[in-house]
Amino acid sequence: MNHLHNAAASPTASSPAPPTEAVAALHARLNSQLDATARAWLDSALDEAAAHPGTHGPISVWELRIAEAGRRCGPEHADTARVLLLHAARADADTLARVYRQGTAAERRAVLHALPHLVPGPDALPIIEDALRTNDTRLLAAAVGPYAARHLDAHNWRHAVLKCLFTGVPIDAVAELPRRARGDFELARMLGDYADERSAAGRPVPEDLYRVLALTEPGSDVPTASAPRHPGTPSGKES
Structure with a gap:
């Protein structure tokens, strides 16, 4: 939707x-x-x-x-x-x-x-926070829409992005992703750690992770399919 x-x-x-x-x-x-x-x-x-x-x-x-x-x-x-x-x-x-x-x-x-x-205003954030605790991917996709983009604090928004990657929710569902990710070095660190964990376990790193990682660069604007990979991670798409 x-x-x-x-x-x-x-x-x-x-x-x-x-x-x-x-x-x-x-x-x-x-x-x-x-x-x-x-x-x-x-x-x-x-x-x-x-x-x-x-x-x-x-x-x-x-x-x-x-x-x-x-x-x-x-x-x-x-x-x-x-x-x-x-x-x-x-x-x-x-x-x-x-x-x-x-x-x-x-x-x-x-x-x-x-x-x-x-x-x-932020009065309905408890609804968003509850939805982000679920593993229902359709609820998660709805929870990271415009309301979360406007009102969710940085800490919880970063974890919402990571949960999308973890559960397979496409990052295109995350409203205003370029704006919120731009210059977010803490998000970049979290993405790198997640990529390292998957690589160490012999598991593929979601392609969407590299798209988000590219957006964390200062001055970035739109996701790119050819974003640079995190050092040390293998190629391959999430199945």
Whole structure:
């Protein structure tokens, strides 16, 4: 679901689109992909979320629609539909934390995608930190999106990058990677140590590691496929 990240912020853009514009773009894109029945359901669910954004009883009315989104819109469109529902419900950090805590893995992923649209400050970082503790690669990929790029501190962001390499999450999932990695000598040291450990164990070093390592050079800008290898490491790609 890279379009969810890209609609919120692009590593190469001068500034991210305002959340309302990004969400409008998501809605227009999704409408173009849904059939008439699914569009009607989504419009009704969004109206319901906008009209009843708070909690009514043990569960919010719109939270029921969050659970239905995969069945109504199709699993390939569920993330986007859920982000739109969360935005229509004006979910704040506490509400998002509750939906994340009570949700399925797919619903948690949608919450992670929704964060940059709904939470301007660092209040939702506990959600990101929880997702980064998992080994679910789809959650990890969502957790290293624009919200983490803006608010995650340097120590935890570096470890998030290393975890992506360790679990096989492509580094292209890491939002604003060139900006945050540029001149980060501590990240370069950690990458070198990780490469040395894998090399000593006779295991291949992920190609993505060299791309990130190249970005840590001062003045670097974009990942390069021909980045220099860490001294002493063998060639080969992660299988």
